[in-house]
Amino acid sequence: MRERTRLEEAIARLRGFEAGLADNLELIEMGEAEGDAGIVTEAEEALRTLKTQTDEAELETLLAGEADQNDTYLEVHAGAGGTESQDWAQMLLRMYTRWAERKGYKVELIERHEGEEAGIKSATILVKGHNAFGWLKTESGVHRLVRISPYDSAARRHTSFSSVWVYPVVDDKIDIDVSEADVRIDTYRSSGAGGQHVNTTDSAVRITHIPTGIVVACQNERSQHKNRATAWDMLRARLYEAELQKREEAAQAEAAGKTDIGWGHQIRSYVLQPYQMVKDLRTGVETSDPDRVLGGDLDQFMAAALAARVKGTTAEVEDIE
Numbered sequence: 001m002r003e004r005t006r007l008e009e010a011i012a013r014l015r016g017f018e019a020g021l022a023d024n025l026e027l028i029e030m031g032e033a034e035g036d037a038g039i040v041t042e043a044e045e046a047l048r049t050l051k052t053q054t055d056e057a058e059l060e061t062l063l064a065g066e067a068d069q070n071d072t073y074l075e076v077h078a079g080a081g082g083t084e085s086q087d088w089a090q091m092l093l094r095m096y097t098r099w100a101e102r103k104g105y106k107v108e109l110i111e112r113h114e115g116e117e118a119g120i121k122s123a124t125i126l127v128k129g130h131n132a133f134g135w136l137k138t139e140s141g142v143h144r145l146v147r148i149s150p151y152d153s154a155a156r157r158h159t160s161f162s163s164v165w166v167y168p169v170v171d172d173k174i175d176i177d178v179s180e181a182d183v184r185i186d187t188y189r190s191s192g193a194g195g196q197h198v199n200t201t202d203s204a205v206r207i208t209h210i211p212t213g214i215v216v217a218c219q220n221e222r223s224q225h226k227n228r229a230t231a232w233d234m235l236r237a238r239l240y241e242a243e244l245q246k247r248e249e250a251a252q253a254e255a256a257g258k259t260d261i262g263w264g265h266q267i268r269s270y271v272l273q274p275y276q277m278v279k280d281l282r283t284g285v286e287t288s289d290p291d292r293v294l295g296g297d298l299d300q301f302m303a304a305a306l307a308a309r310v311k312g313t314t315a316e317v318e319d320i321e
Helices: 002-034 037-061 083-102 134-137 195-200 224-249 253-258 290-294 297-321
Strands: 073-078 105-112 120-128 140-146 157-166 183-188 204-209 214-217 268-270 277-278
Touching: 002 037, 073 224, 083 105, 083 134, 083 157, 083 290, 105 140, 120 134, 120 195, 120 214, 120 277, 134 157, 134 290, 134 297, 157 297, 183 195, 183 224, 195 268, 204 224, 214 224, 214 297, 268 290
Parallel strands: 140 268
Antiparallel strands: 073 120, 073 157, 105 120, 140 157, 183 204, 204 214, 268 277
């Protein structure tokens, strides 16, 4: 019934676009025939609004993957470079948090490891909302920052790297079987703020999946039991995402080689000095306003990456045929 409702809404929306286009074109013809510039201007404005709405609908058609509608986990890890990369990792975490808030999504902090002097070594957030994974899935990869370091007394230019990893929350409908013999579970004390209980008990949980090397951790709850349950959910989600990645690569080997967004591949550069620019290295989309991007204005990059992924899949299917 949910699928039927979704399809009915999509069809009704498309028919609404068609009716709006026909009605406003008719109004323009009538206004021009009667010499009424006001009617023409009003109809043209309505067509511009309709264009914006159809553009949004077109973007939503790109979010048709198996898990695109799911909530998602997003991890940020600082690269080599100490304080510089740890500060950059914190900037990325803030950027994605602000993007999610702009979308009306709910954000929950799952775990966070503070840097020695500033920033973070790593952090994981849970983004809850319709199509959260679909929007964020193309953000996995290495993000590069070039700026004058605020931590360098000589005010030299530094290049920093941090990695982002995105994987969907697994639906109850999807059964991911993980043998306990294949995992190692460690408990440890949480770091950072949290009060006496958090800092004096081994409530944080880390699970390592031995066959794949996947590691997940949770420390946001006071209870080790709750942290363990969340970590298991994260592990299943990571394994599911890995399987989705395998399927995609198998279906479009050539396209994936050109637009690989997997772990360890640089996808975007953020330059604050000596000039200002953010450029996506996969799609060529760029802007000269990094402040807006770091403030969460990421839709243009996500839309272009989604379109490129869909185009690559289509091209691969045509090659096979």
